[in-house]
Amino acid sequence: MRRILVVGAGQSGLQLALGLQAKGYEVTLMSNRTADEIRTGRVMSTQCMFDSALRHERDLQLNFWERQAPRIQGLGVSVAAPDGGRAVDWLGRLKGYAQSVDQRVKMAGWLDVFVQRGGQLVIHGASVADLDYFSRAYELVLVAAGKGELVSMFDRDEARSPYDSPQRALAVAYVHGLAPRPEHPDTDAVRCNLVPGVGELFVMPTLTNSGRADILFWEGLPGGPLDVFRGVNDPGEHLELTLELMEKFVPWEYARATKVELTDAGGTLAGRYAPVVRKPIGRLPGGGLVLGVADVVVANDPITGQGSNAAAKCAASYLSSILMHGDKPFDEAWMKATFDKYWFTTGKPVTQWTNAMLGAPPEHVLNLIGAAGQYQRVADRFANGFDNPADFDAYFYDPEDTEDYLAEVAEAAEAVEVAEAGEAAEAAAGSSSAS
Incomplete structure (x- = not known):
């Protein structure tokens, strides 16, 4: 040996x-x-x-x-709008479930x-x-x-x-009591909430010592409004600050977090690294x-x-x-x-x-994220890139590759619409002649 x-x-x-x-x-x-x-x-x-x-x-x-942990079947992206709403909001479907x-x-x-x-x-x-x-x-x-x-x-x-x-200041809280997203109440998903110029909030289901839970994870731009967890050692204070920031920057996520509590005294973490x-x-x-x-x-x-x-x-x-x-x-x-x-x-x-x-994000990436809200095919491909990041090389980094990909998707969607319209017309004509 x-x-x-x-x-x-x-x-x-x-x-x-x-x-x-x-x-x-x-x-x-x-x-x-x-x-x-x-x-x-x-x-x-x-x-x-x-x-x-x-x-x-x-x-x-x-x-x-594997049997106890939540089966995460989707990955969603939301982009905050200046008015406090969501400029973008979609859910991509994973080919194989994820788990935490x-x-x-x-x-x-x-x-x-x-x-x-x-x-x-x-x-x-x-x-x-x-x-x-x-x-x-x-x-x-x-x-x-x-x-x-x-x-x-x-x-x-x-x-x-x-x-x-460090490119982000990190703050994590494990909680019980998070309500599901109302638009997809039966789907466990990772939620990526992007707040331009501020940072990101990620929400994901997990399995912890006390059973099913959810993770609230802030990534803040250093020196920005989310970079406020340094020196916060009390777990309760950490959670309170997490929720205050959610209410201010991602109110749609805060709305389902009003009754959360920490899973345990060790359920928080903050830090940063380069x-x-x-x-x-x-x-x-x-x-x-x-x-x-x-x-x-x-x-x-x-x-x-x-x-x-x-x-x-x-x-x-x-x-x-x-x-x-x-x-x-x-x-x-x-x-x-x-x-x-x-x-x-x-x-x-x-x-x-x-x-x-x-x-x-450059303009072509913003266009891509926006298109995912229009075309499920784009949302699904982006979501599954978390499993296979090498796939992004084909359509994410180069503006021309992104433009070509979105044109291909739009053309395919138009072809489907034309085919469905033709089938509907044939069905209507058949119904008319039969009568």
Whole structure:
């Protein structure tokens, strides 16, 4: 058995450790917290995992909460108008349902399973010096802990990192008691509310320790009216501020949130970070090499909801590369090739799309979002781009591509209308002659 050390017990680290364990590798997992500490602690993130990411969990039979978690069947976009109403409002249908499971539930559960299956768990906040020592006992060290000292081993990739400061101030609240959208009361959906010049509010159904819940997630432009959560430590005050901002900027969402309450005292989170892409290989003081995983090396803003999705896809890609490598050494060339495979299939499309969404939308993107309210086909394609961001390359970034796509959609819709009108005329003529 090949010996592998995985540092970090988040989506990517645990999924990778459990996948390797299932394939007969001797895996040691380092976590800075126990399962109980994770389970009873503060929320760590928002997360909505789309179909292709969920399939990776199913492949490893790790989808323990699939029956309990809400099945998210759509993704809607609303754009606030200056008068307080909605200039745009539509719902795209997902081909395969998405789901959100509070990472306190999932990571604690997966950590317990890893130990139950015989994995070696080390509870320790690892330092670079620790890894330098431990690396001599392992054939491969994977770093999946995206914060703290360990990240310093991975150099910033300047060519792929256009930002050097946070692009959004983030504020999260997990709540019970949110009413459904009245126009789609029976459809669980992610709701993306865009407030031009201010920021975004995302609302998504989730499963938490206390059952079904919803996540209210503000992304505010730094220095703007939503950037007011710094220093707010009281959970009740955090929720009150969240609701005040909803009432002011997205009143249609506030209308269904008047009776919400926090799921628990740990159900709020606020912070900010600069999106960055790092070089994938870290060099230890003793000369050993470690490979960065998921947001250790590709950390995007959560505006496109790709964090847990990209982490799952990275873990699946790395697992495949490890299995295919057999008993050959995990050298620098293999590490680079392993990251490149993930980057070009997932990391690059996600980064390109996320960075585009962080800026002020150009006219052709505004036209596209508006057209989605007129053509269900456009709304559905945009919604399913959250599952496959690479699809945006065909119609989102270049104004001519967008124009050609919308012209194609309009032409197809017109053809359908003409055909339906012809069928109606034939039916009317048949009815007349029969009488």
